[in-house]
Amino acid sequence: MTPTVDPAILKALSLDKATTTISSHGGSGFVETFKISAMVDEEKKLFFVKTGGRKSDEMFTGEHASLNAIHSTVPLSLSQVLCSRYPEFRWIFSSRPIFLDLNPRDGNTGSGISLAKKLAKLHSTPVPIPEGYREPQFGFPVTTCCGETPQDNGFMRSWAEFFGERRLRSIVKKAELNNGANSELREAVEEGVVRTVVPRLLGDEHLKGAGIMGMFGGFGAVFWKEYHEDKPKDEPAEEWADRCLLYELYHHLNHYAMFGGGYKGGAMSIMRKLLKKYGKEA
Template identity: 55%
Template sequence: MASAVDGAILEALGLNANDTTMSSHGGSGFASTFKLSTTVDGQPKHYFVKTGSGADAETMFKGEHASLNAIADAVPNFCPRAHAHGAMHSSNRYFLATDFLDLGVQQSSTTSSSKSGSGVSLAAKLAKLHTTPAPVPDGHRQPMFGFPVATCCGETAQDNTYKSSWVDFYANNRLRGILKASVNKNGTDAELAAAVETVVYDPSAVYGHAEYDHGIMNMFGGFGTAFWAEYHELVPKAEPRDEWTDRVALYELYHHLNHFAMFGGGYRGGAMSIMKRLISKYAG
Protein backbone atom coordinates (compact mmCIF):
# COMPACT_ATOMS: atom_id res chain seq x y z
CA MET A 1 0.00 0.00 0.00
CA ALA A 2 1.40 3.40 -1.00
CA SER A 3 2.13 5.88 1.78
CA ALA A 4 3.06 9.55 2.03
CA VAL A 5 6.74 10.30 1.50
CA ASP A 6 8.57 12.13 4.28
CA GLY A 7 9.46 15.67 3.27
CA ALA A 8 13.16 15.22 4.05
CA ILE A 9 13.41 12.42 1.47
CA LEU A 10 11.64 14.52 -1.15
CA GLU A 11 13.94 17.47 -0.48
CA ALA A 12 17.12 15.37 -0.59
CA LEU A 13 16.16 13.82 -3.93
CA GLY A 14 14.62 16.98 -5.38
CA LEU A 15 11.23 15.36 -5.97
CA ASN A 16 7.65 16.64 -6.15
CA ALA A 17 5.30 15.19 -3.53
CA ASN A 18 2.41 15.10 -6.02
CA ASP A 19 4.36 12.79 -8.34
CA THR A 20 5.90 10.53 -5.71
CA THR A 21 4.69 7.50 -3.76
CA MET A 22 6.42 4.98 -1.53
CA SER A 23 5.34 1.41 -0.83
CA SER A 24 6.75 -1.43 1.24
CA HIS A 25 9.22 -3.53 -0.73
CA GLY A 26 11.46 -6.43 0.24
CA GLY A 27 12.61 -6.87 3.80
CA SER A 28 15.46 -6.38 6.24
CA GLY A 29 16.14 -7.45 9.80
CA PHE A 30 17.55 -4.03 10.64
CA ALA A 31 15.43 -1.48 8.72
CA SER A 32 12.11 -0.86 6.99
CA THR A 33 12.46 -1.07 3.20
CA PHE A 34 10.48 0.65 0.44
CA LYS A 35 10.20 1.24 -3.29
CA LEU A 36 9.86 4.94 -4.04
CA SER A 37 8.19 5.66 -7.39
CA THR A 38 8.19 9.08 -9.02
CA THR A 39 8.27 10.90 -12.35
CA VAL A 40 11.29 12.88 -13.56
CA ASP A 41 11.07 14.83 -16.84
CA GLY A 42 7.98 12.85 -17.74
CA GLN A 43 9.70 9.49 -17.25
CA PRO A 44 9.09 6.99 -14.43
CA LYS A 45 11.94 6.63 -11.93
CA HIS A 46 12.37 4.43 -8.88
CA TYR A 47 14.54 4.48 -5.75
CA PHE A 48 15.11 1.93 -3.00
CA VAL A 49 14.65 3.50 0.43
CA LYS A 50 15.54 2.25 3.90
CA THR A 51 14.29 3.89 7.09
CA GLY A 52 15.10 3.28 10.74
CA SER A 53 15.01 4.83 14.20
CA GLY A 54 17.68 6.15 16.51
CA ALA A 55 21.43 6.70 16.48
CA ASP A 56 22.10 3.15 15.28
CA ALA A 57 20.11 3.77 12.09
CA GLU A 58 21.91 7.07 11.55
CA THR A 59 25.31 5.33 11.80
CA MET A 60 24.22 2.43 9.60
CA PHE A 61 22.84 4.57 6.77
CA LYS A 62 25.75 7.02 6.81
CA GLY A 63 28.18 4.12 6.53
CA GLU A 64 26.19 2.34 3.85
CA HIS A 65 25.88 5.54 1.79
CA ALA A 66 29.65 6.07 1.83
CA SER A 67 30.36 2.37 1.23
CA LEU A 68 28.07 1.99 -1.77
CA ASN A 69 29.50 5.05 -3.49
CA ALA A 70 33.11 4.06 -2.78
CA ILE A 71 32.46 0.65 -4.37
CA ALA A 72 30.51 2.15 -7.28
CA ASP A 73 33.34 4.61 -7.94
CA ALA A 74 35.88 1.78 -8.02
CA VAL A 75 33.79 -0.71 -10.02
CA PRO A 76 30.81 0.79 -11.92
CA ASN A 77 27.71 -1.44 -12.03
CA PHE A 78 28.95 -3.60 -9.15
CA CYS A 79 26.41 -2.20 -6.67
CA PRO A 80 23.61 0.36 -6.51
CA ARG A 81 24.72 3.96 -6.08
CA ALA A 82 23.47 5.84 -3.01
CA HIS A 83 21.79 9.20 -3.65
CA ALA A 84 20.94 10.59 -0.22
CA HIS A 85 20.81 9.85 3.50
CA GLY A 86 19.97 11.81 6.61
CA ALA A 87 17.38 12.72 9.22
CA MET A 88 13.70 12.52 8.35
CA HIS A 89 11.13 15.09 9.43
CA SER A 90 9.61 12.31 11.53
CA SER A 91 11.17 12.47 15.00
CA ASN A 92 14.39 10.49 15.49
CA ARG A 93 14.08 8.63 12.17
CA TYR A 94 16.65 8.36 9.38
CA PHE A 95 16.70 7.25 5.74
CA LEU A 96 18.93 6.02 2.94
CA ALA A 97 17.95 6.27 -0.75
CA THR A 98 19.74 4.27 -3.46
CA ASP A 99 19.28 3.09 -7.01
CA PHE A 100 16.42 0.61 -7.32
CA LEU A 101 17.42 -2.83 -8.59
CA ASP A 102 14.71 -5.18 -9.82
CA LEU A 103 15.90 -8.38 -8.17
CA GLY A 104 12.98 -10.22 -9.71
CA VAL A 105 14.85 -10.16 -13.01
CA GLN A 106 16.90 -13.31 -13.52
CA GLN A 107 20.44 -12.73 -12.25
CA SER A 108 23.48 -14.69 -13.39
CA SER A 109 24.48 -17.39 -10.92
CA THR A 110 27.33 -16.78 -8.50
CA THR A 111 28.26 -20.44 -8.89
CA SER A 112 29.56 -19.78 -12.40
CA SER A 113 31.66 -17.18 -14.12
CA SER A 114 28.84 -16.22 -16.50
CA LYS A 115 28.53 -12.54 -17.38
CA SER A 116 25.67 -10.31 -16.30
CA GLY A 117 23.94 -7.59 -18.25
CA SER A 118 26.96 -5.33 -17.77
CA GLY A 119 29.07 -7.77 -19.80
CA VAL A 120 31.46 -8.38 -16.89
CA SER A 121 31.29 -11.43 -14.62
CA LEU A 122 30.89 -11.22 -10.84
CA ALA A 123 34.33 -12.77 -10.38
CA ALA A 124 35.92 -10.13 -12.60
CA LYS A 125 34.12 -7.30 -10.78
CA LEU A 126 35.23 -8.60 -7.38
CA ALA A 127 38.78 -9.00 -8.67
CA LYS A 128 38.78 -5.40 -9.90
CA LEU A 129 37.50 -4.18 -6.53
CA HIS A 130 40.22 -6.10 -4.72
CA THR A 131 42.99 -4.77 -6.98
CA THR A 132 41.92 -1.12 -7.08
CA PRO A 133 44.37 0.98 -5.03
CA ALA A 134 42.85 2.63 -1.97
CA PRO A 135 42.82 6.45 -1.96
CA VAL A 136 45.06 8.35 0.43
CA PRO A 137 42.84 9.57 3.30
CA ASP A 138 42.75 13.21 4.30
CA GLY A 139 45.54 13.96 6.74
CA HIS A 140 47.70 11.03 5.66
CA ARG A 141 50.52 10.66 3.15
CA GLN A 142 49.82 7.09 2.06
CA PRO A 143 46.89 4.66 1.80
CA MET A 144 45.73 3.31 5.16
CA PHE A 145 43.60 0.42 6.36
CA GLY A 146 40.17 1.64 7.43
CA PHE A 147 37.39 3.89 6.15
CA PRO A 148 36.41 7.54 6.68
CA VAL A 149 33.19 6.68 8.56
CA ALA A 150 31.92 3.91 10.81
CA THR A 151 30.07 1.09 9.02
CA CYS A 152 27.83 -1.74 10.18
CA CYS A 153 27.99 -5.50 9.67
CA GLY A 154 24.39 -6.43 10.29
CA GLU A 155 23.49 -4.29 13.29
CA THR A 156 27.07 -4.25 14.61
CA ALA A 157 28.79 -0.87 14.35
CA GLN A 158 32.41 -1.22 13.22
CA ASP A 159 35.26 1.11 14.18
CA ASN A 160 37.14 1.94 10.98
CA THR A 161 39.77 4.24 12.51
CA TYR A 162 42.72 4.24 10.14
CA LYS A 163 45.73 2.01 10.85
CA SER A 164 48.95 1.71 8.87
CA SER A 165 49.12 -2.06 9.51
CA TRP A 166 46.55 -4.60 8.33
CA VAL A 167 47.50 -6.89 11.24
CA ASP A 168 46.81 -4.05 13.69
CA PHE A 169 43.51 -3.16 12.00
CA TYR A 170 42.12 -6.70 11.83
CA ALA A 171 43.24 -7.62 15.35
CA ASN A 172 41.99 -4.46 17.09
CA ASN A 173 39.27 -2.94 14.89
CA ARG A 174 37.68 -6.28 14.04
CA LEU A 175 38.46 -9.23 16.34
CA ARG A 176 38.84 -7.35 19.63
CA GLY A 177 36.02 -5.02 18.63
CA ILE A 178 33.57 -7.84 17.98
CA LEU A 179 34.65 -9.63 21.18
CA LYS A 180 33.66 -6.51 23.14
CA ALA A 181 30.27 -6.45 21.35
CA SER A 182 29.78 -10.13 22.17
CA VAL A 183 30.53 -9.53 25.86
CA ASN A 184 28.04 -6.66 25.92
CA LYS A 185 25.34 -8.91 24.43
CA ASN A 186 26.12 -12.33 25.93
CA GLY A 187 28.16 -11.61 29.06
CA THR A 188 31.77 -12.38 29.96
CA ASP A 189 33.12 -15.55 28.34
CA ALA A 190 36.66 -16.35 29.52
CA GLU A 191 37.21 -19.23 27.10
CA LEU A 192 36.10 -17.19 24.08
CA ALA A 193 38.17 -14.18 25.16
CA ALA A 194 41.29 -16.28 25.73
CA ALA A 195 40.95 -17.91 22.32
CA VAL A 196 40.50 -14.54 20.57
CA GLU A 197 43.59 -13.15 22.32
CA THR A 198 45.65 -16.19 21.28
CA VAL A 199 44.58 -15.77 17.67
CA VAL A 200 45.29 -12.02 17.81
CA TYR A 201 48.79 -12.47 19.21
CA ASP A 202 49.81 -15.11 16.66
CA PRO A 203 49.00 -13.35 13.37
CA SER A 204 51.12 -15.42 10.97
CA ALA A 205 48.09 -16.10 8.78
CA VAL A 206 46.72 -12.54 8.74
CA TYR A 207 48.37 -11.04 5.65
CA GLY A 208 46.54 -10.68 2.35
CA HIS A 209 43.84 -8.16 3.10
CA ALA A 210 42.16 -8.54 -0.28
CA GLU A 211 41.17 -11.95 1.09
CA TYR A 212 39.09 -10.44 3.92
CA ASP A 213 35.87 -10.73 1.88
CA HIS A 214 36.55 -14.43 1.35
CA GLY A 215 35.65 -15.12 4.98
CA ILE A 216 31.93 -14.39 4.74
CA MET A 217 31.83 -15.85 1.24
CA ASN A 218 33.17 -19.11 2.65
CA MET A 219 30.84 -19.02 5.65
CA PHE A 220 27.64 -18.85 3.60
CA GLY A 221 28.83 -20.41 0.33
CA GLY A 222 27.21 -20.06 -3.08
CA PHE A 223 30.43 -19.43 -5.01
CA GLY A 224 31.37 -22.38 -7.18
CA THR A 225 34.52 -23.76 -8.76
CA ALA A 226 34.21 -21.70 -11.95
CA PHE A 227 33.84 -18.47 -9.95
CA TRP A 228 36.98 -19.08 -7.90
CA ALA A 229 38.98 -20.27 -10.91
CA GLU A 230 38.25 -17.01 -12.74
CA TYR A 231 38.81 -14.88 -9.64
CA HIS A 232 42.19 -16.43 -8.81
CA GLU A 233 43.31 -16.13 -12.41
CA LEU A 234 42.86 -12.37 -11.95
CA VAL A 235 43.89 -12.18 -8.27
CA PRO A 236 46.32 -15.00 -7.43
CA LYS A 237 46.35 -16.31 -3.88
CA ALA A 238 48.76 -14.32 -1.70
CA GLU A 239 51.85 -15.94 -0.27
CA PRO A 240 52.20 -18.20 1.57
CA ARG A 241 49.71 -19.93 -0.71
CA ASP A 242 49.57 -23.09 1.39
CA GLU A 243 48.11 -21.01 4.26
CA TRP A 244 45.33 -19.47 2.15
CA THR A 245 42.64 -21.74 3.65
CA ASP A 246 43.72 -20.77 7.17
CA ARG A 247 43.71 -17.07 6.37
CA VAL A 248 40.18 -17.36 4.99
CA ALA A 249 39.17 -19.21 8.18
CA LEU A 250 40.65 -16.37 10.25
CA TYR A 251 38.55 -13.85 8.32
CA GLU A 252 35.49 -16.12 8.60
CA LEU A 253 36.02 -16.10 12.38
CA TYR A 254 34.98 -12.44 12.56
CA HIS A 255 31.57 -13.24 11.09
CA HIS A 256 30.95 -16.15 13.48
CA LEU A 257 31.77 -13.82 16.37
CA ASN A 258 29.56 -11.10 14.89
CA HIS A 259 26.63 -13.48 14.49
CA PHE A 260 27.17 -14.69 18.05
CA ALA A 261 27.14 -11.06 19.23
CA MET A 262 23.89 -10.40 17.34
CA PHE A 263 22.02 -13.70 17.70
CA GLY A 264 23.81 -15.83 20.32
CA GLY A 265 23.32 -19.58 20.14
CA GLY A 266 25.37 -21.95 18.02
CA TYR A 267 27.59 -19.33 16.40
CA ARG A 268 29.87 -19.52 19.45
CA GLY A 269 30.62 -23.13 18.59
CA GLY A 270 31.62 -22.20 15.06
CA ALA A 271 33.95 -19.48 16.35
CA MET A 272 35.56 -21.76 18.92
CA SER A 273 36.06 -24.51 16.33
CA ILE A 274 37.93 -22.15 14.00
CA MET A 275 40.09 -20.73 16.80
CA LYS A 276 40.98 -24.13 18.28
CA ARG A 277 42.10 -25.38 14.86
CA LEU A 278 44.20 -22.29 14.12
CA ILE A 279 45.69 -22.22 17.63
CA SER A 280 46.66 -25.91 17.47
CA LYS A 281 48.39 -25.32 14.13
CA TYR A 282 50.11 -21.97 14.67
CA ALA A 283 50.40 -21.37 18.42
CA GLY A 284 52.05 -24.62 19.43
Protein backbone atom coordinates (compact mmCIF):
# COMPACT_ATOMS: atom_id res chain seq x y z
CA MET A 1 0.00 0.00 0.00
CA THR A 2 1.42 3.37 -1.04
CA PRO A 3 1.65 5.81 1.90
CA THR A 4 -0.32 9.03 1.60
CA VAL A 5 1.27 12.45 1.76
CA ASP A 6 0.43 14.58 4.78
CA PRO A 7 -2.13 17.22 3.72
CA ALA A 8 -0.05 19.86 5.52
CA ILE A 9 2.87 19.09 3.19
CA LEU A 10 0.67 19.22 0.10
CA LYS A 11 -0.64 22.60 1.19
CA ALA A 12 2.77 24.03 2.08
CA LEU A 13 4.30 23.06 -1.26
CA SER A 14 1.16 23.64 -3.35
CA LEU A 15 1.25 20.06 -4.64
CA ASP A 16 -1.52 18.05 -6.26
CA LYS A 17 -2.43 14.97 -4.22
CA ALA A 18 -3.20 13.03 -7.41
CA THR A 19 0.32 13.38 -8.79
CA THR A 20 2.33 13.29 -5.55
CA THR A 21 3.86 10.23 -3.89
CA ILE A 22 6.04 9.73 -0.84
CA SER A 23 8.44 6.90 -0.01
CA SER A 24 10.91 6.08 2.74
CA HIS A 25 14.40 7.41 2.06
CA GLY A 26 16.90 6.31 4.69
CA GLY A 27 16.67 7.42 8.30
CA SER A 28 18.34 6.95 11.67
CA GLY A 29 17.56 6.09 15.24
CA PHE A 30 16.21 9.56 16.00
CA VAL A 31 14.59 10.81 12.76
CA GLU A 32 12.74 9.48 9.72
CA THR A 33 13.43 10.65 6.18
CA PHE A 34 11.33 10.47 3.02
CA LYS A 35 11.42 11.39 -0.64
CA ILE A 36 8.47 13.13 -2.27
CA SER A 37 7.94 12.91 -6.02
CA ALA A 38 5.48 15.34 -7.59
CA MET A 39 4.50 16.79 -10.95
CA VAL A 40 4.74 20.59 -11.00
CA ASP A 41 3.92 22.38 -14.26
CA GLU A 42 4.32 19.08 -16.12
CA GLU A 43 7.81 18.61 -14.70
CA LYS A 44 8.83 16.01 -12.12
CA LYS A 45 10.08 17.55 -8.88
CA LEU A 46 11.69 15.84 -5.91
CA PHE A 47 11.70 16.92 -2.27
CA PHE A 48 13.45 15.58 0.80
CA VAL A 49 11.41 15.37 4.00
CA LYS A 50 12.79 14.86 7.48
CA THR A 51 10.50 14.16 10.43
CA GLY A 52 10.95 13.76 14.15
CA GLY A 53 9.11 14.10 17.44
CA ARG A 54 9.27 16.95 19.89
CA LYS A 55 12.73 15.86 21.06
CA SER A 56 13.97 16.74 17.57
CA ASP A 57 12.92 20.38 17.86
CA GLU A 58 16.36 21.66 18.87
CA MET A 59 18.06 19.59 16.18
CA PHE A 60 15.70 20.75 13.45
CA THR A 61 15.90 24.38 14.55
CA GLY A 62 19.67 24.22 14.18
CA GLU A 63 19.44 22.51 10.80
CA HIS A 64 16.94 25.08 9.57
CA ALA A 65 19.24 27.95 10.53
CA SER A 66 22.50 26.39 9.37
CA LEU A 67 21.24 25.05 6.03
CA ASN A 68 19.70 28.37 5.12
CA ALA A 69 22.84 30.22 6.28
CA ILE A 70 24.97 28.07 3.98
CA HIS A 71 22.47 28.44 1.15
CA SER A 72 22.45 32.24 1.49
CA THR A 73 26.26 32.37 1.50
CA VAL A 74 26.92 29.91 -1.34
CA PRO A 75 23.53 29.32 -3.01
CA LEU A 76 24.63 26.45 -5.24
CA SER A 77 26.21 24.45 -2.45
CA LEU A 78 23.20 23.24 -0.51
CA SER A 79 19.45 22.93 -0.58
CA GLN A 80 17.25 25.52 1.06
CA VAL A 81 14.74 24.66 3.75
CA LEU A 82 11.36 25.33 2.16
CA CYS A 83 9.15 25.07 5.22
CA SER A 84 9.27 23.83 8.78
CA ARG A 85 7.63 23.60 12.19
CA TYR A 86 4.45 21.74 11.48
CA PRO A 87 2.63 20.46 14.55
CA GLU A 88 4.23 17.08 13.78
CA PHE A 89 7.64 18.79 13.46
CA ARG A 90 8.04 17.99 9.77
CA TRP A 91 10.78 19.65 7.80
CA ILE A 92 10.92 19.89 4.03
CA PHE A 93 14.00 20.50 1.92
CA SER A 94 14.27 21.30 -1.77
CA SER A 95 15.47 18.70 -4.21
CA ARG A 96 19.04 20.02 -4.55
CA PRO A 97 20.91 18.57 -1.57
CA ILE A 98 24.67 18.65 -1.59
CA PHE A 99 25.18 15.10 -0.35
CA LEU A 100 22.48 13.32 -2.36
CA ASP A 101 21.57 14.10 -5.95
CA LEU A 102 17.90 13.17 -6.31
CA ASN A 103 17.87 14.27 -9.95
CA PRO A 104 20.85 12.58 -11.67
CA ARG A 105 21.41 13.76 -15.22
CA ASP A 106 21.56 11.30 -18.13
CA GLY A 107 21.12 8.38 -15.78
CA ASN A 108 24.60 8.81 -14.28
CA THR A 109 25.18 8.74 -10.55
CA GLY A 110 27.97 11.31 -10.80
CA SER A 111 31.71 11.18 -10.17
CA GLY A 112 31.82 13.33 -7.06
CA ILE A 113 33.51 16.17 -8.96
CA SER A 114 30.54 18.50 -8.61
CA LEU A 115 30.42 17.87 -4.87
CA ALA A 116 34.14 18.57 -4.59
CA LYS A 117 33.78 21.88 -6.40
CA LYS A 118 30.84 22.93 -4.24
CA LEU A 119 32.61 22.07 -1.00
CA ALA A 120 35.76 23.87 -2.13
CA LYS A 121 33.69 26.97 -2.89
CA LEU A 122 31.94 26.73 0.47
CA HIS A 123 35.22 26.29 2.36
CA SER A 124 36.77 29.26 0.52
CA THR A 125 33.98 31.74 1.23
CA PRO A 126 34.42 34.11 4.22
CA VAL A 127 31.59 34.11 6.71
CA PRO A 128 29.89 37.35 7.76
CA ILE A 129 30.66 39.06 11.05
CA PRO A 130 27.95 38.04 13.56
CA GLU A 131 25.42 40.60 14.67
CA GLY A 132 26.67 42.49 17.70
CA TYR A 133 30.36 41.89 16.96
CA ARG A 134 32.95 44.05 15.24
CA GLU A 135 35.28 41.23 14.22
CA PRO A 136 34.81 37.74 12.75
CA GLN A 137 34.01 35.07 15.31
CA PHE A 138 33.97 31.29 15.41
CA GLY A 139 30.58 29.82 16.25
CA PHE A 140 26.95 30.05 15.22
CA PRO A 141 23.92 31.93 16.62
CA VAL A 142 21.94 28.79 17.50
CA THR A 143 22.61 25.31 18.84
CA THR A 144 23.22 22.66 16.18
CA CYS A 145 23.43 18.90 16.55
CA CYS A 146 25.96 16.30 15.46
CA GLY A 147 23.83 13.19 15.30
CA GLU A 148 21.63 13.61 18.35
CA THR A 149 24.29 15.52 20.31
CA PRO A 150 23.53 19.23 20.87
CA GLN A 151 26.58 21.41 20.19
CA ASP A 152 27.35 24.62 22.04
CA ASN A 153 28.21 27.13 19.31
CA GLY A 154 28.78 30.17 21.51
CA PHE A 155 31.06 32.62 19.71
CA MET A 156 34.78 32.70 20.47
CA ARG A 157 37.54 34.77 18.87
CA SER A 158 40.05 31.95 18.46
CA TRP A 159 39.40 28.80 16.41
CA ALA A 160 41.78 26.75 18.58
CA GLU A 161 39.95 27.84 21.74
CA PHE A 162 36.57 27.17 20.14
CA PHE A 163 37.49 23.67 18.99
CA GLY A 164 39.16 22.79 22.28
CA GLU A 165 36.40 24.14 24.52
CA ARG A 166 33.16 23.92 22.51
CA ARG A 167 33.95 20.63 20.82
CA LEU A 168 36.52 18.43 22.57
CA ARG A 169 35.98 19.33 26.23
CA SER A 170 32.23 19.54 25.69
CA ILE A 171 31.93 16.10 24.09
CA VAL A 172 34.04 14.45 26.79
CA LYS A 173 31.58 15.74 29.38
CA LYS A 174 28.72 14.30 27.32
CA ALA A 175 30.54 10.98 26.94
CA GLU A 176 31.07 10.67 30.68
CA LEU A 177 27.48 11.65 31.36
CA ASN A 178 26.24 8.84 29.12
CA ASN A 179 28.88 6.17 29.79
CA GLY A 180 30.29 6.94 33.22
CA ALA A 181 33.43 8.71 34.43
CA ASN A 182 36.57 7.85 32.47
CA SER A 183 39.74 9.49 33.74
CA GLU A 184 41.91 7.99 30.98
CA LEU A 185 39.79 9.53 28.24
CA ARG A 186 39.28 12.85 30.02
CA GLU A 187 42.98 13.34 30.79
CA ALA A 188 44.02 12.42 27.25
CA VAL A 189 41.64 15.03 25.86
CA GLU A 190 41.95 17.83 28.39
CA GLU A 191 45.55 17.52 29.58
CA GLY A 192 46.95 16.21 26.33
CA VAL A 193 45.18 17.09 23.11
CA VAL A 194 43.50 20.36 24.12
CA ARG A 195 46.60 21.77 25.81
CA THR A 196 49.27 20.66 23.35
CA VAL A 197 47.94 19.38 20.03
CA VAL A 198 45.13 21.85 19.38
CA PRO A 199 47.19 25.06 19.78
CA ARG A 200 50.04 23.45 17.82
CA LEU A 201 47.94 22.38 14.82
CA LEU A 202 45.07 24.85 14.64
CA GLY A 203 45.32 28.48 13.65
CA ASP A 204 42.38 30.66 12.72
CA GLU A 205 42.96 29.81 9.06
CA HIS A 206 42.67 26.07 9.65
CA LEU A 207 38.96 25.70 10.33
CA LYS A 208 38.21 24.06 6.97
CA GLY A 209 39.10 20.47 7.85
CA ALA A 210 37.84 17.16 6.50
CA GLY A 211 36.19 16.27 9.81
CA ILE A 212 34.16 13.10 9.58
CA MET A 213 34.85 12.69 5.85
CA GLY A 214 37.48 9.98 6.40
CA MET A 215 35.85 8.13 9.29
CA PHE A 216 33.63 5.82 7.25
CA GLY A 217 35.61 5.41 4.05
CA GLY A 218 35.62 8.98 2.81
CA PHE A 219 36.13 10.15 -0.75
CA GLY A 220 38.51 8.92 -3.41
CA ALA A 221 41.49 10.48 -5.13
CA VAL A 222 39.37 12.09 -7.88
CA PHE A 223 37.34 14.00 -5.30
CA TRP A 224 40.37 15.33 -3.46
CA LYS A 225 42.15 16.27 -6.68
CA GLU A 226 39.18 18.38 -7.76
CA TYR A 227 38.73 19.84 -4.28
CA HIS A 228 42.36 20.93 -3.89
CA GLU A 229 42.47 22.45 -7.37
CA ASP A 230 40.02 25.06 -6.07
CA LYS A 231 40.94 24.96 -2.36
CA PRO A 232 44.65 24.22 -1.84
CA LYS A 233 45.75 22.74 1.46
CA ASP A 234 46.30 25.37 4.14
CA GLU A 235 49.90 25.82 5.22
CA PRO A 236 51.74 24.04 6.57
CA ALA A 237 50.46 21.59 3.97
CA GLU A 238 52.44 18.70 5.44
CA GLU A 239 50.27 18.90 8.58
CA TRP A 240 46.97 18.81 6.67
CA ALA A 241 46.40 15.09 7.28
CA ASP A 242 47.05 15.53 11.01
CA ARG A 243 44.58 18.41 11.20
CA CYS A 244 41.99 16.20 9.50
CA LEU A 245 42.74 13.47 12.05
CA LEU A 246 42.27 15.95 14.89
CA TYR A 247 38.87 16.94 13.50
CA GLU A 248 37.97 13.27 13.07
CA LEU A 249 38.76 12.74 16.76
CA TYR A 250 35.71 14.78 17.68
CA HIS A 251 33.45 12.42 15.74
CA HIS A 252 34.94 9.33 17.38
CA LEU A 253 34.29 10.95 20.76
CA ASN A 254 30.78 11.89 19.71
CA HIS A 255 30.04 8.34 18.56
CA TYR A 256 31.34 7.09 21.89
CA ALA A 257 29.07 9.57 23.66
CA MET A 258 26.06 8.38 21.65
CA PHE A 259 26.73 4.65 21.33
CA GLY A 260 29.53 3.71 23.74
CA GLY A 261 31.50 0.58 22.90
CA GLY A 262 34.57 0.50 20.70
CA TYR A 263 34.47 4.13 19.63
CA LYS A 264 36.49 5.00 22.71
CA GLY A 265 39.30 2.81 21.38
CA GLY A 266 39.29 4.67 18.08
CA ALA A 267 39.47 8.00 19.90
CA MET A 268 42.34 6.85 22.11
CA SER A 269 44.25 5.56 19.09
CA ILE A 270 43.98 8.93 17.34
CA MET A 271 45.06 10.81 20.46
CA ARG A 272 48.09 8.58 21.02
CA LYS A 273 49.18 9.16 17.44
CA LEU A 274 48.79 12.94 17.66
CA LEU A 275 50.34 13.21 21.12
CA LYS A 276 53.33 11.13 20.06
CA LYS A 277 53.98 13.61 17.26
CA TYR A 278 52.95 16.92 18.83
CA GLY A 279 52.93 16.44 22.59
CA LYS A 280 53.26 13.91 25.34
CA GLU A 281 52.19 10.37 24.50
CA ALA A 282 48.94 9.36 26.21
